[in-house]
Amino acid sequence: MGHTPIASNEETIEDTLVQDESDTTETTPRPPVVTIMGHVDHGKTSLLDYIRKSKVASAEAGGITQHIGAYQVTQKGHIITFIDTPGHAAFSKMRLRGANATDIVVLVVAADDGVMPQTIESIKHAKDAEVPIIVAINKIDKEGVAIDKVKQVLSTHDVISEEWGGDVLMVGVSAHTGEGIDELLESITLTAEMSEIKAVVNKPASGVVLEARLDKGRGKVTTILVQSGTLKKGDIVIAGLEYGKIKQIIDDNGKPIKEAGPSTPVEILGLSGVPDSGAEVLVVESERKAREVADFRKTKDRETKLQKQQAEKMDNFFSKMEEGEVSTVNVLLKSDVHGSSQALVEAIEELSTDEIKVKVVSSGVGAINNTDISLASASDAIVFGFNVRTDAVARKTADTEGVRIEYYSIIYNLIDDMKAIMGGVLGPELSENIIGMASVKDVFRSPKFGDIAGCMVDEGIVKRDSPIRVLRESIVIYEGELESLRRFKDDVKEVKSGTECGIGVLNYTDVQPGDQIEVFERIERARKL
The missing domain is CATH 2.40.30.10 (Translation factors)
Known part of the structure; x- marks a missing residue:
């Protein structure tokens, strides 16, 4: 047609990141990455606690896991990496991230409660990710629990026990007494051996962001799971829209280490910002290259957001013409970590109905500041703080401007209140x-x-x-x-x-x-x- 095709700059920048890995690259066995999934309060963290012999559950608000915790344990010489994902419905996005980074899913079902909505959702995530499932039937130390009934209900969701002719290992456990824990760990190592889980060790690392947050003393802290290669202190990494030189690598026990191999969960310091959870992490050869890619991605991200805003404006314009005004509840959300913020935005916006639209005008990480209050005032929004507080200056502004601020540390209290606000039945006083x-x-x-x-x-x-x-x-x-x-x-x-x-x-x-x-x-x- 008279045109000379030119490869777009877009492809060349992104494609240089993908390192060619030949088929001859030597792979070695790596520890299995196990995600613990299940319904809220079914004892996932308590189970992991017993395995780790530590105290994580009590530190979480209401004993409910709100961030992705990642830990390594050793069972008879075999290392196993565990990812503990929250069970509450609003964190399905977090659970999905867990499933994408995992080799085996341990589905925790409480023997007294049985199969619940998030149990079914976890099964769906595991099946979509084509990951083998091991079922841990927890709380078997309670009186009068019917394990067979749990197995029967699970079978209706195509999770059939080996004893019943299926291919799913099911183990009765008690996070309280420790009964069945060894058997569960042996089932994990057996499944891992059968799956032949391997990775390349001697190459620049790649992995996935599990969580990211701002920490007062240490700055931007990113929890990542190394999936292949070896991550070393001093490496230049790119994670989503952020990049930087790794200043420190910290293991799951809080100790600094010099390098981390495949299946190792670590915290890294040195990134330019707080990346999105689920973002791919790659080691690149130079800081210039990392900055180039990060800038390119940020531009692309801005363009996408702008297009979405324009589309929303047009949609709003037409929908208002068609059906008259729709009531809108505006929300401004601040959270302590990125993963919670992402999951909450989705959960809040999903509450929209035909009559009432819920719109998150802004969401972010860190304390509620004056800028947030000004924006909330201008957009007539309610401010929600999830595990964060308002600084002194912003508190005064909020009083003057009449901006309502609500604080939460448990996710479903926030969701319940949001529903109640939509129903117009919740007074401004705090619970x-x-x-x-x-x-x-x-x-x-x-x-x-x-x-x-x-x-x-x-x-x-x-x-x-x-x-x-x-x-x-x-x-x-x-x-x-x-x-x-x-x-x-x-x-x-x-x-x-x-x-x-x-x-x-x-x-x-x-x-x-x-x-x-x-x-x-x-x-x-x-x-x-």
């Missing part, structure tokens, strides 16, 4: 009432009482045995209970504003000067929709 704030001035080590935070009560009242949250730079870093409250050397029940006191936090030893301790009370209210 949790913050009764006091204290700032930590110093920390004293006491052999008798453990760590005691020397505090000044800034506002309200601090009561003993109240639930509390520890905030660092307005981000919630711990939720627990106020164990001891002292004024000079006396035990006291409560301390008022403007008074100094000593606070002991139950099962927590990382309080630092500059932290804030938020004391609240839970108010039980009937909810309606």
